[in-house]
Amino acid sequence: IQVNAADILWDQNQARARQLFSMAAESVAELVRTQTTDLARRPVPYGSGPQNLRSFQLRQELVLTAARHDAQLAYQLLAATKPPTTLQTSDDPRRNRLALTSDESLEQTLLGRVAALDPKLAAQNAELMLDKGQFPFTLPQVISQLQRHDPDAAAKLLDKVVKRLQTTNLLSS
Numbered sequence: 463i464q465v466n467a468a469d470i471l472w473d474q475n476q477a478r479a480r481q482l483f484s485m486a487a488e489s490v491a492e493l494v495r496t497q498t499t500d501l502a503r504r505p506v507p508y509g510s511g512p513q514n515l516r517s518f519q520l521r522q523e524l525v526l527t528a529a530r531h532d533a534q535l536a537y538q539l540l541a542a543t544k545p546p547t548t549l550q551t552s553d554d555p556r557r558n559r560l561a562l563t564s565d566e567s568l569e570q571t572l573l574g575r576v577a578a579l580d581p582k583l584a585a586q587n588a589e590l591m592l593d594k595g596q597f598p599f600t601l602p603q604v605i606s607q608l609q610r611h612d613p614d615a616a617a618k619l620l621d622k623v624v625k626r627l628q629t630t631n632l633l634s635s
Contacts, residue, residue, distance in 0.1 A: 465486045465523055466527075467482050468482035468541065469530070470525050472531045475483075479531070480532075480535065483535060485522070486631070488542075489520075490521050491522065491543045494517050494521070494545045494546070497517060521607040525543070525568065529579065530575070530579070531581075533541055533583050533584070535585070536572055536576065536584075540569065540572060566596065570596075570598040570599055570600050571600065573591070573598050573600045573604060574598075574603040574604070577604040577608070581607040581612065581615075582611070582612065582615065584604045585604055585608050585619050588604045592622060592626050595630070597626075601623065604619070605619055605623075605628045
């Protein structure tokens with residue numbers, strides 16, 4: 463309800479909408495923390511399992527809705543609701559990879575949404591992801607949006623992507 467209210471209210475009262483987004487983020491973060499305690503006995507990757515699927519969906523709705531209005535706010539909410547590492551830890555390495563995938567997927571989806579609103583911020587975040595060895599699936603959107611606003615920056619990012627692809631063994635990573 464808070465996310466929907468903030469979304470509706472944004473054009474009339476941004477300050478109040480930001481408060482509602484922040485309140486929603488606190489609630490989602492608390493839900494994730496509660497589930498961390500419950501799941502400590504039997505770790506399940508964040509974003510999977512019936513216990514925490516709803517919190518993942520709420521987090522995704524919160525972050526992507528905020529991204530329609532303010533890119534910086536969306537990234538702040540993403541960080542504020544990030545699940546603790548204990549929720550992502552498991553003895554099974556396949557589970558750990560699944561846990562990372564749901565969080566990375568949300569971050570990459572956010573990157574694509576932000577590209578339309580703030581292409582330069584999206585380009586900076588895409589470069590950070592590339593530096594970490596990630597190849598965001600929304601990279602073409604970022605480059606396309608950046609091309610419209612800053613062709614030189616788009617060319618620079620594209621050059622970095624090509625160089626990274628040439629030096630990375632994609633089959634082993």
